[in-house]
Amino acid sequence: MAGHHSSPPFDLSRDRTLRGQGTAYARTAAVVGLVCLGLALVVAALTGGTARIDQTFDLQHAPPALVGVVQLLADKEGTAPESYDGRPIADINKLAHELFSKELPPHWDTFLQEKTGGGWQRFQASYLVAFLFVVSLSVGGLFFILIQHLARAGWSVVLRRIAEIMAASIGLVSILALPIVLPLLFGSHSLYEWNDPHLVETDALIRHKRAWLNPTFFTIRAVLYFGVWALFSRFFLARSREQDESGDPALTSRMQAVAPVGTLLFAGTVNFFAFDFMMSVAPHWFSAIYGIYYFAASVVGGLATMILLCVWLKRRGVIGSEMTIDHFHDLGKLLFGFNFFWGYIAFSQYVLIWYANIPEETGWLILRQQNGWQWLSLTLLFGHLFIPFLGLMSRRSRRSIPSLVFWSCWLLAMHWLDLYWNVLPQFSSRPWPGVLDLLLLAGLSSLFLAAFFRTASSKALVAVRDPRLSESLAFHNA
Amino acid sequence: MAAGTLERNADQRGGAGDGSGPVVGVLAEFTGPHELVRAANIIRVEGFTRIDAFSPFPIHGIDAALGIRPTRLPWIVLTVGLLGGCGGLLMQWWMNAVDYPFLISGKPIFSLPANIPVTFEVIVLTSAFATFLGMLGLNGLPKHSNPLLEVDRFRRATDDRFFLYIAADDPRFAGTNVTELFRRAGAVRIDEVPPSVSSNRLPGVVRGGIAILLALALIPPAMIAWARNTTSQAPRIDFFSDMDSQNDRPGPQHRSPYFADGRAMRPQVAGTVAVGDLHDNDALYRGYLPKDGANAVVAAPAAPADPNAPPPEPDYVTDFPVEVTEARMLRGQSRFNIYCAPCHGLVGQGDGLIAQRAGELQEPTWLPPTNLTTDVVAAQPVGKLFDTITNGRRKMAGYAAQITPDDRWSIVLYVRALQRSQKATLKDVPADEATILNNRK
Numbered sequence: 001m002a003g004h005h006s007s008p009p010f011d012l013s014r015d016r017t018l019r020g021q022g023t024a025y026a027r028t029a030a031v032v033g034l035v036c037l038g039l040a041l042v043v044a045a046l047t048g049g050t051a052r053i054d055q056t057f058d059l060q061h062a063p064p065a066l067v068g069v070v071q072l073l074a075d076k077e078g079t080a081p082e083s084y085d086g087r088p089i090a091d092i093n094k095l096a097h098e099l100f101s102k103e104l105p106p107h108w109d110t111f112l113q114e115k116t117g118g119g120w121q122r123f124q125a126s127y128l129v130a131f132l133f134v135v136s137l138s139v140g141g142l143f144f145i146l147i148q149h150l151a152r153a154g155w156s157v158v159l160r161r162i163a164e165i166m167a168a169s170i171g172l173v174s175i176l177a178l179p180i181v182l183p184l185l186f187g188s189h190s191l192y193e194w195n196d197p198h199l200v201e202t203d204a205l206i207r208h209k210r211a212w213l214n215p216t217f218f219t220i221r222a223v224l225y226f227g228v229w230a231l232f233s234r235f236f237l238a239r240s241r242e243q244d245e246s247g248d249p250a251l252t253s254r255m256q257a258v259a260p261v262g263t264l265l266f267a268g269t270v271n272f273f274a275f276d277f278m279m280s281v282a283p284h285w286f287s288a289i290y291g292i293y294y295f296a297a298s299v300v301g302g303l304a305t306m307i308l309l310c311v312w313l314k315r316r317g318v319i320g321s322e323m324t325i326d327h328f329h330d331l332g333k334l335l336f337g338f339n340f341f342w343g344y345i346a347f348s349q350y351v352l353i354w355y356a357n358i359p360e361e362t363g364w365l366i367l368r369q370q371n372g373w374q375w376l377s378l379t380l381l382f383g384h385l386f387i388p389f390l391g392l393m394s395r396r397s398r399r400s401i402p403s404l405v406f407w408s409c410w411l412l413a414m415h416w417l418d419l420y421w422n423v424l425p426q427f428s429s430r431p432w433p434g435v436l437d438l439l440l441l442a443g444l445s446s447l448f449l450a451a452f453f454r455t456a457s458s459k460a461l462v463a464v465r466d467p468r469l470s471e472s473l474a475f476h477n478a
Numbered sequence: 479m480a481a482g483t484l485e486r487n488a489d490q491r492g493g494a495g496d497g498s499g500p501v502v503g504v505l506a507e508f509t510g511p512h513e514l515v516r517a518a519n520i521i522r523v524e525g526f527t528r529i530d531a532f533s534p535f536p537i538h539g540i541d542a543a544l545g546i547r548p549t550r551l552p553w554i555v556l557t558v559g560l561l562g563g564c565g566g567l568l569m570q571w572w573m574n575a576v577d578y579p580f581l582i583s584g585k586p587i588f589s590l591p592a593n594i595p596v597t598f599e600v601i602v603l604t605s606a607f608a609t610f611l612g613m614l615g616l617n618g619l620p621k622h623s624n625p626l627l628e629v630d631r632f633r634r635a636t637d638d639r640f641f642l643y644i645a646a647d648d649p650r651f652a653g654t655n656v657t658e659l660f661r662r663a664g665a666v667r668i669d670e671v672p673p674s675v676s677s678n679r680l681p682g683v684v685r686g687g688i689a690i691l692l693a694l695a696l697i698p699p700a701m702i703a704w705a706r707n708t709t710s711q712a713p714r715i716d717f718f719s720d721m722d723s724q725n726d727r728p729g730p731q732h733r734s735p736y737f738a739d740g741r742a743m744r745p746q747v748a749g750t751v752a753v754g755d756l757h758d759n760d761a762l763y764r765g766y767l768p769k770d771g772a773n774a775v776v777a778a779p780a781a782p783a784d785p786n787a788p789p790p791e792p793d794y795v796t797d798f799p800v801e802v803t804e805a806r807m808l809r810g811q812s813r814f815n816i817y818c819a820p821c822h823g824l825v826g827q828g829d830g831l832i833a834q835r836a837g838e839l840q841e842p843t844w845l846p847p848t849n850l851t852t853d854v855v856a857a858q859p860v861g862k863l864f865d866t867i868t869n870g871r872r873k874m875a876g877y878a879a880q881i882t883p884d885d886r887w888s889i890v891l892y893v894r895a896l897q898r899s900q901k902a903t904l905k906d907v908p909a910d911e912a913t914i915l916n917n918r919k
Contacts, residue, residue: 347594354591355583394552476538 010473016318016460022453029450036443043436044123057084057092069096121190124180125281125427126437128191130444131176132278132419133301136294137448138173139270140302141166142229143295145236146266149259154471155330158323161463162309164240165456166302167233172451174226176444180277181222184215194283206283213280221276225269232262237455240463247465270295278419281426285364289349296342301415303335304408309452311405318461325399326477332398332407339392339411343385346418368421372431376421384414399477416441502625502673503645504656505632506665511537514640517663518543521642524659528648532632532641554612555605562604566597623676629669643671761799763883765864766792794861800887810892813885817877818893826850826896845873850893851900863890 018025057070059081067081070092074081076099084092141163148156148163180191189196194213199206206213236255243251271291279290287293307328313319353361368377388411397403420433463469508514514531521529522545531540574580575588585592614620626632626643635641642665644656660668679685716722728734728742737744746752757763769792800806815824823829828849836844848855855863867886870876881889904912 351591351594355585357583357585393556395548 010322010464010469011320012464014320016320016462016464017458018318018453018456018461020458022456022458026450026453029446029453033443033446033450036439036446040123040126040436040439040443043439044119047119047122047436056086056088059085066092072096073099121427122436123440124183124191125423126440127179127444128277128281129416129419129423129437130440131180132294132423133416133441134173134176134444134448135170135273136298136301136415136419137305138167138170138229138233138302139295139298140300141306142170142233142266142302143299144302144306145233146259146263149236149256150263152256152468154468155327155475157463157466157468157472158319159306159310159327159331159462160466161240161461162306162313163302164233164237165452165461166305166309167229168237169448169451169455170226170233171230172454173448174230176447177222177226181219184218187215192280192283194280209283213283218276221272225273225276228265228269232258232265240466241459243463243465244460245465247467249467252467267295270298278422281423282364284360286361287349287353287364289345289352293342293345293349296338296345297415297418299338300335300342300411303331303338304411304415307331307335307404307408308412311401313461322462322473324475325401326475327472328401328404329395329399329477330475332392332404335404335408335411336389336392336398339385339388343389346385367425371429373421373425376417376431380414380418380421384411384418388414500673501646501670503643503671504660505626505629505669505671506642506660506663507631507634507667507669508640508642508664509666511535511540511640513664514642515539515543517642517660517665520663521644521659524654525650526644526648528645528651530643530645532626532635532643534636534638534640549616551609551612551616554616555608558608558612559601559605562608563597563601565604566600567593569600570596621678622680623674623678625671625674628672628674631667631669757883759799761795761861762887765861765868766794769793791862792865794859794865796859796861798860798887798891800884802891806888806891807895809885810888810890810895813881814889814892814896817881818889821847821874822850823847825899826893847874851897856897860887860890860894863893 057066059067059070062070066089070081070084073092073095074083144156144163145160145167147153148160183190184192184195187195187197189199192213193199194206194209195215196206200210201207211217235258239251239255242248274291274294278294279285279287310319310323310328310331314323350365353365367373388407391397391403391410392407397407417433420437424437425431466472506517508517511533514533515537518529518531518540522543527545529544531537531544533540570593571588574582579587581587582592631639632641642660642663644651657668680688730743732742733740734742760767814826818826819830820832821828821830823833826849828847830847833847836846864886866874867881867889868876868878868883877886904915907915
């Protein structure tokens with residue numbers, strides 16, 4: 001077809017697998033991942049726990065909660081609050097625990113403690129962030145498959161297999177949930193304070209939420225979420241692989257028929273997964289849009305990962321010339337659009353809380369506006385929203401592989417930082433990520449890649465007999 | 479492709495078919511998209527720039543073949559959009575923070591989070607306008623005439639033929655045999671395009687109409703400017719007067735010619751009771767029973783016994799004339815906390831916030847609110863408590879106007895509970911509550 005961007009005929013016999021390297025990659029990635037996890041544990045153990053309350057009490061400048069406690073102590077001892085001036089806060093803390101530990105608001109002294117960068121709780125929080133990150137990549141992949149089948153899309157056929165494998169990796173990735181769920185079943189409440197029996201007894205709201213936030217139901221729901229995702233992703237991957245052999249169009253009809261139900265279940269599970277795993281670290285807070293917030297972030301993460309994987313696979317020759325710059329262009333457009341969607345949702349959440357100014361909602365945001373966290377918040381605002389928006393806006397930036405690789409890496413980093421910003425302020429008064437966080441990110445990401453390669457195994461990485469393949473090959477962005 | 483006929487169009491309107499007369503361009507016809515693109519490439523390589531292609535459907539690759547550069551429109555949209563956004567922000571700042579400072583929900587007068595939604599929408603709006611109007615502008619639209627429409631064959635451009643056009647004002651037009659070039663490029667037919675018969679200007683009627691509309695459009699702003707800079711004695715224009723002026727309806731303090739005393743407001747006829755006003759249950763509405771007679775409070779003694787003795791007390795009721803229930807107790811608690819606690823305190827010990835503040839200010843005329851839990855008050859009958867709430871006592875004003883009689887009795891019930899609470903022991907506490915209190919040690 002003269003004058004067109006002409007595509008060479010599709011070579012069916014070409015080897016589009018990892019050519020036996022898949023297992024090796026998986027093994028390497030798994031080893032790297034476990035080593036990073038081990039190092040992270042070591043770092044956590046070495047850098048110790050949380051309390052650093054060796055400041056002295058100053059009546060004029062102490063926080064009101066502390067002043068209130070000191071007044072109670074003074075009443076009890078029959079002295080004046082001024083008599084406590086200059087005494088180490090550690091002493092006051094001990095005294096208050098001895099006299100009042102069951103009457104004061106729960107965790108009244110947490111603000112006194114400068115949460116340092118180590119310890120088991122800090123490890124758990126960082127692990128949670130990295131875990132949410134890798135799960136979001138699979139979730140993003142699953143979403144991509146669902147909407148492609150919903151819309152009966154033809155353009156994406158050459159790269160859909162990558163998304164299918166990413167999504168189906170959730171089966172192995174869900175094992176990584178065990179370090180979060182198992183401690184809960186054994187009564188740990190360092191990550192999720194709603195599991196603390198003392199808090200359940202004294203805090204009316206936690207008690208009220210106990211029906212939902214208890215270890216048993218939490219575990220059942222976790223099994224449900226991962227089960228649904230694994231079920232649907234395996235279904236789509238298996239049918240698509242079946243079609244590699246048979247080329248049967250009925251399989252496409254089946255996948256399209258399942259997509260609507262899958263989408264509804266996807267919406268429900270992703271929403272509540274975000275509530276359960278991410279939002280419940282702050283059980284006194286309310287935000288209805290939170291599930292959508294995580295969903296939007298997942299799509300961005302998933303698309304960025306897809307771009308990077310496709311570039312790498314093309315570089316290695318696994319995917320041939322069937323995937324053109326036009327396909328990357330569309331991935332870039334989706335990335336741009338969904339990143340802005342994320343920003344829109346994030347701002348929606350922010351502005352409603354800001355406008356109503358209700359203390360039970362603003363506390364969460366105020367925590368992220370002080371003690372240095374405000375700089376991280378601003379970094380997210382500019383780094384996750386404004387700069388990529390301007391950077392990915394032009395057509396040229398989306399039709400350039402180096403540009404797409406750059407922005408995908410950037411957005412993946414920002415996506416992780418966003419999840420970090422959601423979880424860590426509840427656990428740390430030091431805003432900036434440290435070695436522990438990066439080790440856990442590297443570790444779990446490697447394990448995700450190991451799961452990816454394991455799932456990819458030695459099968460083709462392009463849907464070679466999809467009925468819509470020709471549409472995809474001829475796809476040409478205007 | 480010399481198979482086609484290469485004839486000049488002999489049935490052109492208005493211009494000559496023989497090469498004389500002005501020509502604004504040359505139109506070549508092709509049979510298919512591939513031929514068109516190939517020819518476009520040839521024309522472009524020859525160095526022609528004022529060229530265009532026409533086809534019934536979009537053709538991939540025609541942009542590159544014609545040498546059309548990527549449009550500047552995105553930059554126009556970006557610039558206008560960002561300027562629009564700044565304008566939106568400026569508009570909000572001017573309106574809400576400078577011209578008419580408006581405090582909304584206690585937020586800062588110029589608060590960025592609140593201004594973002596409008597700014598965002600203004601960016602979208604101005605970008606949309608820029609896209610649409612910019613596209614029209616860059617395409618030179620609307621064009622009111624096009625010389626190509628003079629060529630009858632050109633109608634096939636929306637049907638089944640493909641055309642290339644070279645304008646006569648192209649720098650290379652003069653020095654090239656364009657017809658020969660098109661023939662070599664494979665055109666099946668070549669037409670010369672005469673100048674357009676119709677003018678490129680708007681029709682006179684339309685121009686006149688627009689001029690009139692613009693003139694008329696100046697009238698409302700002129701009227702507003704005039705109104706803002708003059709004063710007027712005339713009453714304001716009332717669009718929806720509805721029942722604003724009811725001339726014959728008598729209002730408060732109005733005269734009326736129909737009554738002897740001339741008043742439109744009619745006092746209550748002597749000896750009547752308004753509906754709902756017959757409070758004949760003295761225990762309920764007064765808290766005491768009159769000694770004799772309907773309105774007599776107390777029978778005047780034969781001789782005042784002792785001028786310094788306190789006046790004899792009415793016969794206050796000692797039982798509640800309303801049903802005592804848990805709901806009433808809770809109602810009493812809520813009403814007490816609203817009306818009484820500011821002075822008397824939440825436990826009724828006279829340490830309410832107003833009393834504390836007055837203490838800080840050391841007001842010499844301040845009479846401290848009574849401690850309701852003292853034995854003196856606890857010994858008072860409920861009717862007396864009711865009477866105090868209704869009519870006040872000493873410096874306390876009566877709350878009859880604010881609190882209904884039923885609510886007053888609820889408050890009295892709660893006060894009794896408060897009084898009892900100060901004498902209670904752990905034995906009085908219900909079993910489940912007692913456990914929690916014990917555990918709090």
